[in-house]
Amino acid sequence: MEEIPESSSTLQKQTKLENLCKRAILNSRQENQGFLEVILRKKHIQYLLTGIRSLPSSFGSLDASRPWICYWILHGLEVLEGLPPASDPLYHDIVQFLARCQHPQGGFGGGPGQVPHLAPTYAAVSALSIIGTDEALGIIDRTRLRDFLYAMRTPEGAFRMQADGEVDVRGVYCAIDVASICGLMEPELVRGTADWILRCQTYEGGFGGAPGNEAHGGYTFCGVAGLCLLAGLCGCDDPNLVCGSHPEVDPFGGMSTLDIDALMGWLSRRQQTIEGGFSGRTNKLVDACYSFWQGGAAVVTTLLYRLLMSIPAWRDRVLMVDVPPLVMSAESAALSAERVAAGKEEARRRTEEGAVEAGRCQGEWLFDQRCLAEYIVRCCQSATGGVADKPEVPRDYYHTNYGLSGLALTQHCSETGVCLGRFRRSVDQTPGGKVNNHEDADAESEGWEEEEEVSGARNPEDLFMLHAVDPVFGLAPEKVDRAKAFFKAMPALPPRRV
């Protein structure tokens, strides 16, 4: 349908990858008799566990990211419900290692003796929250952590990654994430922060790393999750507190200049039509890690949208427009019917060739949850465990964690629709109970809920359901609750010496 044949290098790479994915999807459908829900749970667990003690020398390039490796492995196991039992000495050893990464002046470094940096600080606090014991949470020096966070704050309200380092929206997210968990959120720390985040939203609708930079999935996640934390939306004690904890700054929880329509459009366009997974930027290739970054941002955005619409002033802004009466014409109906027919034919052809089966999924979130699951399961799972970025590249811990976290997002829904941190399995989803039958493709399916039940067909270790993931913190919801409760029960910190 393109007017002029293109020699664009972007298009060539895209087409090549689409074909790879189509092949992987067709092969997987065949091998699994159409079943989608083949998660190699046991193998993923085995793979993750191989790295927790010792890593080969090729990991030298991650020597300043070791708390990240702890987090990727632990959270990957959490999602798989494959964490070792609480009695395992491993947890104590991880805590002791992270304690060695904590800097005497506050915050965590990428390894023992390294200077503190917001990224490993986020990873370490997350890993300690997964372990969740008093010992684990107790090693965090909150007073010094608060000093470190303030030291990273710029006058505008952004955060730099390290004392002498770059300022970007990753820094903002990491800082307010750990501040939320450790009970350190205070207006002074985040004054101006929401405005700075909003300056990173681009003309495309997504967020860049800093004002002016291109919209990008990782930064969009950081921006949206950051806004959500600033609005006091997550796990707030009072469900009526919908306007956020800083109403004095902005009646919309700091979001009056958020272009949420553009954001929703950009996020939904990041899901790739053929492959089903998300790309990180416009005209870039699909990548499994964006299952969580874009998928998580889409989940949070859906909830932000509901939240904003529940604020009467916002709702009025949207709805109080002058509405003319509608006139239906036969002409436009005919045009639309033609398009629907042509589109259906095109979609059928694509699916036959191996594209993901789009449009069969209802679900709660702004993207096609089923197609995303299909990409992760069929195109990215390694036969020996682990998840890769895309077909034909090697697996790694990072993509295993974020691929599986994204897959978990497709399986769970919010309970109330307003408060995050309370994620539940969709109704009727019991482990191993529901599997999709590909042969049934023509049925008017309502998505997961109505898929045909086939029992006893799969190995029990390949059960489909994963543990819920809180899309703002990237942790199991109960781990967020537990860590917050732990710090809340601690005596208040003395006022900061300035």
Next chain:
Amino acid sequence: MAALTNRIIKETQRMAAEPTPGIVARPHEDNVRFFDVQLSGPDGSPYAGGVFHVELFLPSEYPMSPPKVRFLTKIYHPNIDRLGRICLDILKDKWSPALGIRAVLLSVQALLSAPNPDDPLPLDVAEHWRSDEAGAIAQENSPPRVRAANAAMWTPYHDRPEWADVTPLTQDDGPAPVVQIQYTPRFQEVMDYLRAIIQKGEISERALALTEDAIDCNSANYTIWAYRRVVLDGLRAEMQKELEFTENIITDTPKNYQVWYHRQWVVERLHDGSAELAFTQRMIEADSKNYHAWAHRQWAVATFGLWDHELVALEALIEADPRNNSAWNQRWFVVRSTCRLDEPALLAREVQYAQRYIQQAPNNESPWSYLRGLFSSKGVGSFARCPELEAWARQLSVRFPLCVHAVALLVDMAAQSRSPAALEQALTDCDGLAEGLDPIRAKYWRHKRMALLEPLLARALAARPKQDSGSSS
């Protein structure tokens, strides 16, 4: 999962049946297109006695295109770069399907005997071997790295008399370590000496040289870079030289946050950004969407006022690849920073620029995104500023009935204009998009449809004679 050609199976079997001296190649258990290779350094070469870990990957076009081969063991060789990429003609333009895995490995081994300094590795080697994007790409399947012959070219610090006064400081991983990396002896020793120097707070030329060695081991270690800046400041070092150093590192690891930040720091110290446009241009030629290169370019353009030729440079990049969204974003940045979009002539120029590329390839999202942006809250805020746009989009949607972007733009326009005809068309269009044209975004289109309908419903509710309980939702 992809189907394996007989060719690969045969070659693999033959290599197992007839081993070649000095070459061991094993396919990965989870991907038979990946081979772990151990190459012995040829006798009589500087590499004799060393065993090198090499990775070989057969792309899906193999044997029509050559295998991709890379050294995992660090090696000092004029035709092999820091990332292990090899400059060898049969891996590029001299490839022939008649060659095979064994022939390739023999040639690589021969290259160790006969380095070719006249043919050093070009900068733009295919991007298959990505650097440390998101710190994630480390390959965990490689066996523990063997002590390589490049030790012959590198003197350990404990054998250097000028370092005799320093006691290396080992890393404290505790009694029961986790995620412990099996460092190569060189990595470990360099870091042990660096820790000692940092602890002493030593500011010296040798400390500077040591940080360079450490950066060569792991350029993503931000602590090393921070200390290097302390040393550079302390020595009042020549920043021009440092600028060249950063270019070398960026060329090797172009997606490394630390070195890009470091370059910015150096340029700030120089108070001169005149080299940055040409520099980022080179990096963008190697990878047209390198996020760091574009962000750095924006920073340099804004900080040093280098706006004059930016639009012309971008036009060339967009012309070369109209799907390069980074270039479109940069155009937005330049136009927004230097022009008044309010001026009708300027707005028209930008609209026409996007339209030109849309007409060339109606499925290219980048110019659509740009066009929509012009009228978004970040642009002029209203489609009313360009009344002829609707007819243009409508005509395009008729000419290309499967073009989602055209219909999507019409829906956005209708949501704003609320003209009865457009609104009514938009409601059916949302159905069409959800049902047939764009099913993967079905939920988004249903959401859009609801958003279009909600004001109507709200008005209908408001117009209804008031009953006792009022409206519920």
